[in-house]
Amino acid sequence: MDSEIAIAPHDPLPLSHELDENGFPIGSSSTDDDDDGDYEGYGDGDGEGRDVEDAAIADESSDAVSTFAADFYGSGTDWSSLVAAEEEGRKEKKGGLVQRSLLQMWGIKKPKEYEEGSGGMARNLGRKRRRSAMGGEEHVDRVDRRKGQEMKLDRPRVCPFYKKIPGTPFTVDAFRYGQIEGCLGYFLSHFHHDHYGGLSKRWSHGPIYCSSLTARLLKMCLSVNSLYICPLELDTEYDIEGVKVTMLDANHCPGAAVIHFRLSDGRTYLHTGDFRACKLMHSHPLLLNHRINVLYLDTTYLNPKYRFPPKEDVVDFVVKKTHNCLKKQPRTLVVVGAYSIGKENVYLAISQSLEVPIYANASRRRILQSFGWPELSGRLCSSGQSSPLHVLPLSFLRHENLKEYLKTLNKRFTAILAFRPTGWTFSESTGNQLDLIKPSTKGNVTIYGVPYSEHSSFTELRDFVKFLRPEKIIPTVNIGNAASRDKMQAYIREWLKV
DNA sequence: GCGATCAGTT
């Protein structure tokens, strides 16, 4: 199956390309694969997260036998080094990364009174109390470091294999590993913190390829040197280092791209970045009736417990609730929460339906303007008094905050109706019914959590994979523990049967 | 003051 991948002459990324039938590198002592098609249906989802992960961690620190997770995270530039992996980096997952506070970025100052409330106390206590559960040496290091006592130097973070595109000198969303040996092109799938982490104005390790919208954000928000930024238009094929590269719309946040690589030997790789699969992708000329050899898949919600409605349905729901509420209380302020970029359609739809402008503060307006979407730009306004529709940082959407916020608006409004568009909401796990969503109300502040997801649901993933039928799949999310990997593999195998 | 890192928060 996996015949040789021709390595381009200039290609210094020493990637072995042998993958096992699950898309994991051969020789990495992949998962204990005996429990093949076991599904045990839904529901036993709990326990999966923490416990198993801790088990995996314990494994890693103690064992001589290499677990997949250890190998996986410890893997260096070469897949063949997986076996000899050091146990570093098990925490690769998502790190706190650069970027100044978004609140600051959005120009919102935290009221003094919230700075040292019970929250602060709880946090400090939590910090002290923590740090016991997961023994192991690394832990000790960390404690020492906090005390400022003789600490070891931090081992450098190593780029995990799934961020490298074999047979090419490229990586995807790998900016937190310094210079990566042999990497001549650093691709960025989209402008979210956990993907661009490591990028700053000091970046100098090589060219960054991304959509032009993302490119603008890199300059505006992170002051990345333009010398290194290589904007690519969507649906346009580029020849980069002898590889044909095309970015497709990922249906995630603005500027998010799915990246299609065609190697000179004809092999094709598709990296989804973060994406929400949809029917439209099924008809893309690069995907329809074309073989994909390896699919790097955003497996965030690859579990049947993650069911949520189409975005359109959620938007309809939000618009309807808004209308109802305004009918009863015409002087209601409607608030939509959003952190960096993404979920714009929620407030755009309200704006269009109510025929009111959208208030956002200066820094958010600047970012939204940079999208170059006239229908959005044209509706932005700079005075909170002149619109009953405000966009605020997600973290601000709490009863105390909104109550205060209402006061600052000088009686122009008498109540607040707020929406937090989050990916998956627990209330949703019981069913797929939007009507079941109950808001949380305190006084004149009502907050709805709505399942507006910019990642694929389980069924959307299934349909996408069954449509694409790639030769191999490499999951890029939820791979930190064996149980979840096994489960995902089992589903994928099932989908690709016959 | 900046960047990295970790835990915590919603």
Next chain:
DNA sequence: CACAACTGATCGC
């Protein structure tokens, strides 16, 4: 409840 994606504290330099 558990998600993704962020904030805040604290370290080194």
